Amino acid sequence: MSKIAIIGAGFSGLSAAAYLCQAGHEVHVYEKNGSVGGRARQLYTDEGYMFDMGPSWYWMPGVFEKFFADFGHTVSDFYQLKLLDPSFDIIYGENDKMSIPENFSKLCTLFESIEKGSADKLKTFMEEAAYKYKTGIDKLVYKPGLSYREFLDMDLVKGVFKLQVFTSFSKHVRSFLSIPN
């Protein structure tokens, strides 16, 4: 058993601490803020308001499911997920907003109403994104990152151009849609 100090009580520090405790180590987490959560912490004001300081989107749900399963739990032991529809609003100004629907075919209709032909491009974009997500999760995310040899994987080497790791996201999106600069 080792005595281990972790600096920072964000998602990374807390999850690392949980795994190290599970492995039988004595773990101490040091946090400079008055509350845990890091960039995902919540701010409570004296007036009774609560602000989420970071994440809005519940991305990569499988990562959370795997984490809790590793400790014999499920996500629903700790929080309930509720699908929002619309997913979110983009507010351009007073009385000027766009609601983004949860349903994908409604989203395609919205895209098409803004730019003719963009629904098909959105579908292609999503297919590519699914490939990148799957490759990222299967081949990258759970690797410990101790040696470059971990990444000498034929699928990764072959897919490096398909993954577009050297292209900015802005440039990538603009290759699909006519977004003004």
Ligand SMILES: Cc1cc2nc3c(=O)[nH]c(=O)nc-3n(C[C@H](O)[C@H](O)[C@H](O)COP(=O)(O)OP(=O)(O)OC[C@H]3O[C@@H](n4cnc5c(N)ncnc54)[C@H](O)[C@@H]3O)c2cc1C
């Ligand atoms: C505005 C915003 C929106 C976001 N939206 C999303 C989203 O929609 N979906 C999503 O998945 N992600 C989102 N993210 C990203 C997500 O919040 C972060 O990726 C995640 O919280 C990072 O966790 P972390 O533990 O790696 O780092 P951090 O949360 O940064 O944790 C690091 C911790 O270390 C502490 N620390 C640093 N230095 C020291 C020190 N010397 N001594 C003691 N403590 C120290 C910090 O105070 C902090 O608590 C968003 C982030 C922001 C800011």
